[in-house]
Amino acid sequence: MDIAAISFILAKNKYMNSYEEKYNLLAEMVSFAVVDGKLHQRELEFLGIVANELKIEKQTFKQLFHQEFYPTVIKSEPQRIQQFYRLALLMHCDGVLHEREKVAIHEIGVTMGLNPYATKRILKAMELSPTGMIEAKFVIEIFQEQLN
Numbered sequence: 221m222d223i224a225a226i227s228f229i230l231a232k233n234k235y236m237n238s239y240e241e242k243y244n245l246l247a248e249m250v251s252f253a254v255v256d257g258k259l260h261q262r263e264l265e266f267l268g269i270v271a272n273e274l275k276i277e278k279q280t281f282k283q284l285f286h287q288e289f290y291p292t293v294i295k296s297e298p299q300r301i302q303q304f305y306r307l308a309l310l311m312h313c314d315g316v317l318h319e320r321e322k323v324a325i326h327e328i329g330v331t332m333g334l335n336p337y338a339t340k341r342i343l344k345a346m347e348l349s350p351t352g353m354i355e356a357k358f359v360i361e362i363f364q365e366q367l368n
Contacts (some may be wrong), residue, residue, distance in 0.1 A: 227233060242274040242275070242276060243276060243280070244292050245274070245303065245306070246270060246271055246274060246276055246281070246284060247284050247289045248289060248307070249267060249306065249307065249310055250284040250285060250289070251290070252307050252311070252324065252325075252328070253267060253310055253342060254285075255318075255320050255321055255324045256318035256321050257320070259283060259285075260314035260316070262263070262313050262314045262315070263310065263313050263314050266313045267281070267310075268281065272288070287312065288349075289312060294332065297333075297334075297363075300332040300333065301334065301363055302339040302356045303332070303357065304325075304328065304329055304332060304334055304339065304342075305342070305356070305359050307325060307328060308325060308342065308346055309346075309352070309353065311325055312346055312347075312352030312353075313352075315352075317347065317360065322343075325339075325343065326339065326340075326343075333353045334363070335360075335363065338363045338365070340360050342354065342359055342362055345358065345362075
């Protein structure tokens, strides 16, 4: 998986305006990266690139690994969908799908109030993809289908 391409997808977020939103995004990603009990080198590199793109200082980024994260409620559905997709990309970043990651991503989707059928379809499509990535347009279409 091309880490530079993924970081571009993550960093270009028209909804994130404040430093606090960017910090919370990164904190949630760090928390999710260690859900399997390990932090793989590719995950660390991926998170470092995202931190850099979000203009989070190195010291602040490092501190995220030593504190507990309490997720914030994302009010906008497009933002929740985008965050879910970011976390799913992170899950595939190291090339290994751990059972804890699978369980956690499903729980996160439910907690976010996202349609469970849509989240399952997205995760299945990503699992079948050779790169672990799917088009953003496809992600949006899946969620729109579930609204009809």
